Amino acid sequence: MRDLVYYVAVSLDGYIAAPDGNFDAFPVEGDHMPVLLSEFTDAVPAHILSAIGMDAPLDRFDTVIQGWNSYAVALAEGIERPYAHLREYVATRTHKDATVDVTFTADALETVRELKQEQGKDxxxxxxxxxAGVLLPEIDRLILKRNPLVLGDGIRLFGHMAATTVNFDLERCRSFDSGVIVEEYRRSDR
Structure with a gap:
């Protein structure tokens, strides 16, 4: 069975973006970047891979799911397939006009459960x-790029979900001179 992996940049105080969805505060330069680019190439948007002359090896992921607000960031730049090298799913209950090769789903949890049963990469x-809050029951691994900054407010790592406890085991932790720490966790009950 495939794993659902939440790979995301996060502030010290647990936010993945500012209140307006902006994530420009997270550093894109530093000694952590070559490592992330080499190990998580599949998670880099296609237009960025093209700009830096890289191809996605598809050795880690072959499918991506994101919420409408994350997808809208690319749409605002005229990019209809931000992860053209992956099968793309967008979770939305209100938008219905999917582009070619992007699947919209109103039931992200059921979609992920079906995808996890298929053969393939994570x-x-x-x-x-x-x-992420909705999909927490299906998240198998967390890979957090913890950045050395405090946002104070914004979009929380797991949104506005009800209080719950889900345990994860730390598998690996790497720190970089840039101050970024990459923490890799696996769900304890799996």
Whole structure:
């Protein structure tokens, strides 16, 4: 069975973006970047891969799911398939006009359960926080790029979900001179 992997940048105080959805505060330069680019190439948007002359090896992920607000960031830039190298799913209950090769789903939890039963690589949960909260029952792994900054407010790592306890085991933790710490967790009950 495939894993659902929530791979995301997060602030010290648990936010994945500012209140307006902006994530420009997270550093895109530093000694952590070559490592992330080499190990998580599949999670880099296609237009960025093209700009830096890289191809996605598809050795980690072959499918991505993201919420409408995350997808809308790419649409605002005229990019209809931000992860053209992956099968793309967008969780939305209100938008119905999917583009070619992007599947919209109103039931993200059921869609992920079906995808996990298929053969293939892992599934990349791109965001956002509210979708991560909905999909928490199916998240197998967390890979947090913890950044050395405090946002104070914004989009929480798991959105506005009800109080719950889900345990994860730390598998690996790497710190970089940039101050970024990459924490890799696996769900304890799996």
């Amino acid at each position: 599934i990349y949960l791109c965001g956002g926080g509210d979708l």
